Amino acid sequence: MTADELAPPAPIADREIALVDLLDRLLAAGVVLTGDLTLSIADVDLVHISLRALVTSVRAAQEDGDE
Amino acid sequence: MSELCYCYAAVRPFPPAALDGMTGVRGAAVQLVADGELAVLVSQVPADEFDENALRANLEQLSWLEEVARAHNTVVDAAAQHGPALPFRLATIYLDADRVRAMLRNRGSELSAALDRVRNRVEWGVKVYAQPHHEGMESRAAAMQTGELSGRAYLRRRMAERHAGERAWDAASIAAEQLDEALTTLAEDRREHRLQSGELSSAGPGQNVLNVAYLVAAEDSSAFLALVTDHRARTPECHIEVTGPWVPYSFTVEQT
Numbered sequence: 001m002t003a004d005e006l007a008p009p010a011p012i013a014d015r016e017i018a019l020v021d022l023l024d025r026l027l028a029a030g031v032v033l034t035g036d037l038t039l040s041i042a043d044v045d046l047v048h049i050s051l052r053a054l055v056t057s058v059r060a061a062q063e064d065g066d067e
Numbered sequence: 068m069s070e071l072c073y074c075y076a077a078v079r080p081f082p083p084a085a086l087d088g089m090t091g092v093r094g095a096a097v098q099l100v101a102d103g104e105l106a107v108l109v110s111q112v113p114a115d116e117f118d119e120n121a122l123r124a125n126l127e128q129l130s131w132l133e134e135v136a137r138a139h140n141t142v143v144d145a146a147a148q149h150g151p152a153l154p155f156r157l158a159t160i161y162l163d164a165d166r167v168r169a170m171l172r173n174r175g176s177e178l179s180a181a182l183d184r185v186r187n188r189v190e191w192g193v194k195v196y197a198q199p200h201h202e203g204m205e206s207r208a209a210a211m212q213t214g215e216l217s218g219r220a221y222l223r224r225r226m227a228e229r230h231a232g233e234r235a236w237d238a239a240s241i242a243a244e245q246l247d248e249a250l251t252t253l254a255e256d257r258r259e260h261r262l263q264s265g266e267l268s269s270a271g272p273g274q275n276v277l278n279v280a281y282l283v284a285a286e287d288s289s290a291f292l293a294l295v296t297d298h299r300a301r302t303p304e305c306h307i308e309v310t311g312p313w314v315p316y317s318f319t320v321e322q323t
Binding site: 017018019020021022023024025026027028029030031032033035036037 | 071074077117118119122129132133136137139140153154155156157159160161162166170174178181192258260261263278280310313316317318319320
C-alpha cells in the first residue's frame with residue numbers, strides 16, 4: 001500500500017475519473033425526466049449500452065497491448 | 068441547423084455571472100433557465116447529433132459517450148460550487164427553454180425536495196475488490212515459459228488457483244460487509260451500484276465484490292475517509308477504492 005492510498009483522496013477534479021464509475025452515475029443514477037426525446041430512449045437499456053461499449057474498448061486495448 | 072436543449076442539473080437560481088466562460092457538451096455556452104425558485108443548467112446541442120436516432124447510434128460509440136459524459140460531469144461539478152445541484156441523467160433533452168420551464172412547473176415540488184435533501188452533502192463511491200492471487204499466476208507463467216508444465220501439472224495448478232480465488236472472494240466479501248456496515252453508520256444513505264463485471268476489472272485490481280455510493284454530510288467526509296483508511300490497513304486481503312466527492316448523482320430519488 002502506498003502513502004497515496006492512505007491519504008484522503010484528492011478531489012475528483014484533480015484525478016482522472018474512471019469512465020466506468022462516471023457511467024454508473026450518469027446512466028444509472030441522476031434525475032430521470034421524460035424529456036422531449038427520451039420516450040424512445042427510455043426503451044434503450046443504457047447501462048447495457050455502456051457496458052457493451054466499455055467491454056469492446058477494453059478488448060481493443062488488450063489486443064493493442066498484446067501486439 | 069436546428070438545435071436542442073441539453074439539460075445538466077437542477078439548481079437554485081444563482082447570478083448568471085457565475086456561468087461566464089462555462090462550457091458544456093460540444094463546447095457550447097451553459098445557460099440558466101429559471102422558473103421561480105428553480106433553475107436548470109442547459110446548453111444548445113445540434114439536433115442532428117442528439118435527436119433520437121442519432122443518440123441511439125452515438126451512445127454505442129465509446130469516444131462519443133465519454134466526451135459527452137465528461138462534459139456533463141464538468142458542468143454538474145461547476146454547478147455544485149454555487150449551491151446544491153441535482154444532476155440529470157445523461158442525454159436529458161428538451162426541444163427548447165420553454166419546454167424546460169414547463170417541466171420545472173410540473174416537477175418543481177419534487178425537484179425542490181430533492182435539492183434540499185442533497186444540500187451540503189456529497190457522495191462517496193466505495194468499491195471493494197478480491198485481490199487476484201499473483202503468486203499462482205506467476206509460477207504458472209514461469210513454468211510455461213520454461214516448458215516444464217505437463218498436462219496434469221497444469222490442471223493441478225489451475226485447480227489450486229481456483230480454490231485460492233474462491234478463498235480470496237470469501238475473505239473480500241466478509242471484509243466488504245464489515246466495511247459497508249461501518250460506513251453506513253456514518254452516512255445518511257447508501258445506494259448499491261451494479262458490481263463491475265469481471266471482464267471490465269480483469270485488467271484492474273481484481274474481482275469486484277462491493278460497489279456502493281454513500282451520501283455523506285460534507286462535514287463528515289474526513290471521518291468517512293478515515294474509516295476507509297482504517298479498514299484498508301486491517302484488510303490487506305482486499306483492495307478498497309474510493310471515488311469522490313461526487314455531486315450526489317446516486318441520491319436524486321428518494322428510495323422507499
